[in-house]
Amino acid sequence: MIPTRPMLITSSSNERIKHARRVREGRERDLIFVEGERLVGECLSSGLGLHACFTSAAPSPAQQVLLERISCPVHQLSESVMESLGDTMSTQGIIVIAERPQPSLDSFFASPAPLILGLDRIQDPGNFGTLVRTAESAGASGIFSFAGSTDAYSPKTLRSSMGSAFRLPILPDVSGLGVLETCRSRGIKTVVATGEADLLHYDYDWRQPTLLILGNEGRGASADIMRACDTRVRIPLHAPVESLNVAAAGSAILFEAVRQRGLR
Template sequence: MKNDNQIFGIRAIIEAIQSGTVIDKVFIHKEAQGELMRELNKVIKAKNINYSYVPVEKLNRMTSMNHQGAVATISPIGFIDLEELIESTLAKKENPLFLILDQLSDARNFGAIIRTAECTGVDGIIIQKQGSAPVNGDTVKTSAGAVFNVPICKVDHIKDAIFHLQGSGIKTVAATEKTDNNIYDIDFSAPVAIIMGNEERGVNPSVLKIVDEKAKLPMYGTIESLNVSVACGAFLYEAVRQRL
């Protein structure tokens, strides 16, 4: 069965996936077993759908209905293919601005970033299928509806997306404190993709190895880092300033 943004019950989730419903994430009871549950696991892996194993208490908080050990969240938006996003954007403008979120985990941070991205003219947001924040009601609310205006692309691996962007002539710049380069010394006026990292870990070290440039924000206080949505806003508005 399903409501506006959830599907609960193993068979119902399997049928929804097979019918083409855009599933954002499947939450599975970590101790669940049985033939039907094995079939669900097989289907979500075959379709490369984001999933996680959780305690039954989380599922009980998500719905009071008989969930049978599985709850899926339905995405309120469709997602665009990476190649289509790049090609269509380059056909329209010479200096596109993309945003890559490397396993950002908080839906409200995600929504706040989408809102800023829309305001700064970002042409598309790229996220990884596994380990990324869901596009749910919190995302929609904190984005103030901007989630419906900015193309969002889900990819299997962030690194592959970076290689694809680089091959298309788009510079990649990672936001990280692990550099001596200041944000204000980076050229954001050319085609560029800005990469923001996870709230706790930052940008993955394997991603940092392949980007074109790394940049940090100057920090003068005693706290070592900004909230990722605030830091992202600073990077995006520096790009806007340079493009004015």
């Protein structure tokens, strides 16, 4: 049997396009919007369930290779519809609608000495995605995203994480104080980064099970979180610099943990 060529969608008011746009805007909470060859490839490798795929009318050779791995319905779009649906400045040529990852709480504590990241009201998708990528590269067990943070799986955050969000367990919209209580009940130390701490980040023993909390870009961690944590640490900075971007600060601290833990 000769395969049937997908019907070309030429109207942005098509119901499939409207649904994909709702996913892109975060209004379909069980689904995520994945755009571009690299991210789609990472999504396929992660094994997430796919609901739909959209391609340009003339997919590139690299996109054709990806399409051979895709079993969900594929819809071809006119150039104007693809541009209207995409979340990037220039069309990437391929988009998939995938199931949102649903990690279990136990996956955070599988390691004998877990290193976990807690993000308290991180607003910028670029910062959040960079921290996800950094956390995975530093061997973190997972990320708790406290209520008020940006969506861990928004298109912009996914682009910044470069696929790490498909692999690293992330639990969104959780209670920060609830996370601290859960970690403490499992023997995990709770540490918050703040410029007002006395202890330097390299003087803390990162070899022990630890939850590291990074706070909002402008305000830092909430007062409740500050009071509830076991320890506060700061990164020493040359004057007159008073603070670092939260993604840069997270990288410095996480890779001090890598150094102490002897990752090779």
